[in-house]
Amino acid sequence: MSIRWKTTKGEFVRQVSSFRNTVSAEPGNPFQPAPDRYHLYVSTACPWAHRTLVVRALKGLEDVLPVSIVDWHLASDKGWHFSDAATTPGAIPDTVNGFAYLHELYFKADPEYSARFTVPVLWDKQLGTIVNNESSEIIRMLNTAFDEWSSAPGLTFYPESLRQQIDDVNAWIYDQINNGVYKTGFATTQDAYERNCKAVFAALARVEDILAESEFLVGSTFTEADIRLFTTMVRFDPVYHTHFKCTSGTVAHDFPNILRWLRRVYQMPKIAATVDMDHIKKHYYVSHIKINPTQVVPLWDGPDLTVPVGEFVPRSQRK
Ligand SMILES: N[C@@H](CCC(=O)N[C@@H](CS)C(=O)NCC(=O)O)C(=O)O
Missing domain, CATH: 3.40.30.10 (Glutaredoxin)
Structure with a gap:
């Protein structure tokens, strides 16, 4: 089986x-x-x-x-x-x-x-x-x-005019972040671990730069690229940092622009209700007994995502 x-x-x-x-x-x-x-x-x-x-x-x-x-x-x-x-x-x-x-x-x-x-x-x-x-x-x-x-017909997360940009950003974020955290956490050699962990943080630095100047990953439009990154980043501090050994930083302490974006997305109507932190933490820490044989689940749920973020101001225009 x-x-x-x-x-x-x-x-x-x-x-x-x-x-x-x-x-x-x-x-x-x-x-x-x-x-x-x-x-x-x-x-x-x-x-x-x-x-x-x-x-x-x-x-x-x-x-x-x-x-x-x-x-x-x-x-x-x-x-x-x-x-x-x-x-x-x-x-x-x-x-x-x-x-x-x-x-x-x-x-x-x-x-x-x-x-x-x-x-x-x-x-x-x-x-x-x-x-x-x-x-x-x-x-x-x-x-x-x-x-x-649909109660929101016409609302699109993959608008025609932004498809190329969305596809481009999805490609490296998938490889280095969405799947990158898994490649890091499931690596069984030091070399594979280090290579993939470094790639995760190089890509996070790239995202941090984008989100310093831009409200969302592709300009000021919330797209599927944000949704695809959101579901990884909401798990990053409570799970991937610790369980998958992505230890070179946390969203809470090292990526202020990603944190602000994460809060902005989390606070959009209906999104918070899709996040079940109890299922998320228990799934990883209890199911992967090779990685966490004690099955102890850490206490931290990551940064408080309910903190208000206010209007987006690009880094270059911040006082
Ligand atoms: N490419 C698939 C990947 C889905 C996937 O890997 N799901 C995992 C959970 S996060 C799973 O169901 N794993 C079950 C297993 O490996 O036995 C997708 O994006 O839909």
């Missing part, structure tokens, strides 16, 4: 997602948009799944796309499992298939499936299969495909 991430020379290599279909109104597409036809399976602990929850909330798709939230504990043998809220506050069971484990969903979609059983999963209730399990693609679908039933 246990499928290992491929590693070469102590290096963590993330697997490529397997289900890559798209919900769209394109004629002939078997996955046509419809309200309550699809179901989203997530973990609130997982930064990749968290992206989909943020876009779902901001687009007002809660009724159009119901969710199941797995238990925060990821078992090394059977993977994610479902709990009810009485056992695990914040969990939502599998109300669609009634499964106990996420892997059952993958085998229902493909009995021959042999890769990892990851969240998020976008499930089609009509065809009884997985549409897509790649967060970067799911957020693009949620951005437009369900606009007919």
